[in-house]
Each structure stands twice: as structure tokens, then as C-alpha cells.
Amino acid sequence: NQSEEKLVEYMDELEFLALTAGATIDKRFIQKLTQQDPKTFIGSGKAQEIRDYVKSNGIGTVIFDDELSPSQLKNLGKEMEEVKILDRTNLILDIFAQRAQTSYARTQVELAQYQYLLPRLSKMWSHLDKQKGGIGMRGPGETEIETDRRIIRDRITLLKDKLKTIDKQMATQRQNRGKMVRVALVGYTNVGKSTLMNAISKSDVFAEDKLFATLDTTVRKVVIGNLPFLLTDTVGFIRKLPTQLVESFKSTLDEVREADLLIHVVDISHESFEDHINSVNQTLMEINAHQKPMIMVFNKIDAFAYEKKDEDDLTPETRKNISLDEWMKTWMSKSQYPTVFISALHKENFPEMKKMIYDEVLKIHTARFPYND
Ligand code: GDP
Structure with a gap:
């Protein structure tokens, strides 16, 4: 369908x-x-x-x-x-x-790769077997596959232990950040999270028009109107994110799980942006982070393409017939979350966005430190 x-x-x-x-x-x-x-x-x-x-x-x-x-x-x-x-x-x-840039990210990816490989091992070999059959490089027999399986299982155990140790260190690090309000940027891959992070925090996070430029989380201290908070850039979500990755990127996703506020960045210039929102919400649900306060940031308004077509052409699918103003009157206007439309690249509507972030952070801050001025 x-x-x-x-x-x-x-x-x-x-x-x-x-x-x-x-x-x-x-x-x-x-x-x-x-x-x-x-x-x-x-x-x-x-x-x-x-x-x-x-x-x-x-x-x-x-x-x-x-x-x-x-x-x-x-x-x-x-x-x-x-x-x-x-x-x-x-x-x-x-x-x-x-x-993967850091040894932590490399360990996470390697674990996910072995977990993917293990149930496929004999099947992969048997394919090779048939392909190269007889000529020099014969595929391994059952015993070799068993040995390989054992080696991979040992490796998985080792990698898991290694990750556990790093996870603990990272949890401690997160605790040591104290009670400062923590804000995490979430969103589909390539929507502009790193660009936004750089623009807000004046840092220099790698941004590129490719998928998954960011694997490791970056944390920056940001101050908006005297109010300090921690801002984290996280790995991009994607449709059908491999479950092996969700599991092994636990610590990366912990940043999201332990955040006080989520900034959900959406690339509104992308045809499938509604699907993207659903994928992100799905992953947030999987890691039990779906009930957090959230701000919806619709990014790339500069690239939003609106071509008015003939009236006969107006099917619900032809999204391009909907202007940004019209979009804002759809479900977006009924969103339970504060919503803002920006261009991270051109810093459009930044005052409005910053005010929104400020208000939300202040709410959390005030609840946490009720007796401070
Ligand atoms: P991330 O994967 O979500 O961190 O996305 P990036 O920050 O790496 O950005 C992905 C691509 O989108 C890069 O080529 C950015 O230059 C581009 N980009 C980010 N924000 C905007 C924007 O507001 N407008 C336009 N046109 N492009 C943007």
C-alpha cells in the first residue's frame, strides 16, 4: 500500500x-x-x-x-x-x-558489525564456497566455521566489556556535569543538527552534506540571556535504523535519554520530512525518551521549494503545492510543542528560536532551583 x-x-x-x-x-x-x-x-x-x-x-x-x-x-x-x-x-x-572517529565509536560499530555477521556467517561462507568452489581458495568447512563463530563470539564479549567500561566512565562524566539543564539536538540524519549546534554555540562541529557526519556526541556549554545550559549534538536517526546499532550506541543515545529538553530538528525542505519526524519519534519511543519536553525546529526554510501547480494537480501527495504558510496551519499549528521555523545556515529567525529555548530551559531551571533568584 x-x-x-x-x-x-x-x-x-x-x-x-x-x-x-x-x-x-x-x-x-x-x-x-x-x-x-x-x-x-x-x-x-x-x-x-x-x-x-x-x-x-x-x-x-x-x-x-x-x-x-x-x-x-x-x-x-x-x-x-x-x-x-x-x-x-x-x-x-x-x-x-x-x-567512526573515536575509539569509542569504532568499538560500537565493530560490535554491531559482528552481531550482524554472526548469524550470517555460515550462509556467507556457503555462498563463497559455491562461487570459488574448487579453485584454490576453498571455503572453510563446518569446523572452520565453528572456530570462526567462537572467535567472533569471544570478540563480541570482549567488545561488550570494553563498552561497559566506557559507558560507566561516560555516565560518571555526565553526573559530574552537575545539575545544569541538558538539552539534546535530535533529528533525522542530515537535517542540520551540527550546523545548528555550531550556530548556537559558536563551536566547530563537522557539518557535511552526507549522512551520519556525526557519530560521536559533542557537548557544549551555551549561554542564552545569562542562562547557561549544556547542548549536545547526537547521532542522526534514520528510517529502519539497524537494531544492532541502537543497542551498541547506548551511551550515545543515553545523552538523549538523560536530556531535560529535546530540540527536534526537521529538514522542512525534504519531501519526506513527515516520515522523518515519525522515524525520530519511533526511535525516541524505543529508547523511552518520548515524554520529554521538546521544541520543534523546522530548519532549512531557505531551501523550502514551493511550486504552485495547476489546480487539477492538487492531490494530497503533491506536497510541493503547499506553501510554508499553509503548512503552518496544518497539524503543525496544533502541535503540543513550541514550534519555530528557521534557517540554521543563514541564521534566520534565530532570536525567536533562542527565546523559545530560553523559555523552556528557564522552566526546567526554575523547577530545579526553586529558591534561587
Ligand atoms: P546533521 O547530519 O543533522 O548534523 O546535518 P548537518 O549539520 O551536517 O547538515 C547537513 C547539510 O545540510 C549540510 O550540507 C548543511 O550545510 C546543510 N544545511 C544545514 N542547515 C541548513 C539550512 O538552514 N539551509 C540549507 N539550505 N542547508 C542547510
Whole structure:
């Protein structure tokens, strides 16, 4: 029941992910199924079509916009012997691995990668087995796979221990920050959180038009009108964020979980911004941070594209027919959260936004220190 337009948007996002990972995209295949094929994810006709295309065009990799089960991965591997098969989780893990800067982030990503790999190990090998069968590099037999499994399990235990130690240190660090009000920037990946962080705190956080520029949290002390608070930039959320990552990025997400106030940044110039809001709320729910005070910041108003089309063209899906003013009268006006529209890049509407943050922080501050002036 997904509209054509949605599917195209999902593919756009997958392509952006793939580009971020360093791939170039040759062709897209879309298949509408009411249910995915438990064996091969896509139908056999589509698999054939992809295989033929891949063969005649010398394509090296096929990427699927979902997490494939271990057996789907295995079966597709048999279908398309010459190519590497990646799923969405694998791709996101790969980007995270590229972008991890600190040893903490690297440990988190490595753990998530092994957790992804473990149930797929024998399936991956058996695919290789068949591919390289007989010629020199034979795939490992069952015993070798067992040994590999044990090594990976040991490694997982080790990484978990390492993370536990760092988690404890980080929890202590957070405690030591005292009772200052803590504000966390949350939002879909690439919405402008780092740009906003830099603009508010005059710091120099890495901002880039790629997905997941930020893996490690940055904390800055910010003062608005004599009121100091701590501002944290967090890892971007994304649709179908791999569960392995949610788990291993616990400490990063703890920043969100332990924040007093969330600033939910939305890229209003993005066609799917409503989906993005839902994904973020979903993740907030998963980490039990959905009941916190929140400010909605709609960013990139400078890039908001509004093309008035013909009246006949006005379907609910053609979002571009809705101007910003009209948008503001929709569900946005009924939001339970304070809402502001800005451009982080051009610092538009910053006084209004800062006043909003000030008011919310002051509420929390006053509740915490009731006897101070
Ligand atoms: P993050 O992943 O949420 O931290 O997003 P970044 O801060 O890295 O920004 C992602 C991209 O959006 C960068 O190329 C920014 O320059 C761009 N960007 C951020 N804010 C704005 C804005 O207000 N307007 C426009 N047009 N682009 C913006």
C-alpha cells in the first residue's frame, strides 16, 4: 500500500546512503509486493531480471533497501553468484565504520558489525564456497566455521566489556556535569543538527552534506540571556535504523535519554520530512525518551521549494503545492510543542528560536532551583 512516490523517495534515500558509502549507482529496481518472499526477498522473476542486468553490465554490487534475513542473503547469493549483496543494515554499518572517529565509536560499530555477521556467517561462507568452489581458495568447512563463530563470539564479549567500561566512565562524566539543564539536538540524519549546534554555540562541529557526519556526541556549554545550559549534538536517526546499532550506541543515545529538553530538528525542505519526524519519534519511543519536553525546529526554510501547480494537480501527495504558510496551519499549528521555523545556515529567525529555548530551559531551571533568584 505504499505509493509510487514513497518508493521513489525511499530509493532516493538508499541512493544517498550508497553515495555516502562511496558507491556509484547504475540502476534502480523497484518491485511492489504485498509480502516479501521469505526465501529471496524479491520475487523470482525480479531476481532473474536483476541477474541478467548485472551480468550484461558488469555490476559489482546489488543493494537491498531492507535487512535481509540470513537465509534470504544466502539464497540471493546463489541466484547472483558474481555480485556482492548488501542490505540496508550492512550499508549503514559500513558508513558508520567509515565515519567512526573515536575509539569509542569504532568499538560500537565493530560490535554491531559482528552481531550482524554472526548469524550470517555460515550462509556467507556457503555462498563463497559455491562461487570459488574448487579453485584454490576453498571455503572453510563446518569446523572452520565453528572456530570462526567462537572467535567472533569471544570478540563480541570482549567488545561488550570494553563498552561497559566506557559507558560507566561516560555516565560518571555526565553526573559530574552537575545539575545544569541538558538539552539534546535530535533529528533525522542530515537535517542540520551540527550546523545548528555550531550556530548556537559558536563551536566547530563537522557539518557535511552526507549522512551520519556525526557519530560521536559533542557537548557544549551555551549561554542564552545569562542562562547557561549544556547542548549536545547526537547521532542522526534514520528510517529502519539497524537494531544492532541502537543497542551498541547506548551511551550515545543515553545523552538523549538523560536530556531535560529535546530540540527536534526537521529538514522542512525534504519531501519526506513527515516520515522523518515519525522515524525520530519511533526511535525516541524505543529508547523511552518520548515524554520529554521538546521544541520543534523546522530548519532549512531557505531551501523550502514551493511550486504552485495547476489546480487539477492538487492531490494530497503533491506536497510541493503547499506553501510554508499553509503548512503552518496544518497539524503543525496544533502541535503540543513550541514550534519555530528557521534557517540554521543563514541564521534566520534565530532570536525567536533562542527565546523559545530560553523559555523552556528557564522552566526546567526554575523547577530545579526553586529558591534561587
Ligand atoms: P546533521 O547530519 O543533522 O548534523 O546535518 P548537518 O549539520 O551536517 O547538515 C547537513 C547539510 O545540510 C549540510 O550540507 C548543511 O550545510 C546543510 N544545511 C544545514 N542547515 C541548513 C539550512 O538552514 N539551509 C540549507 N539550505 N542547508 C542547510
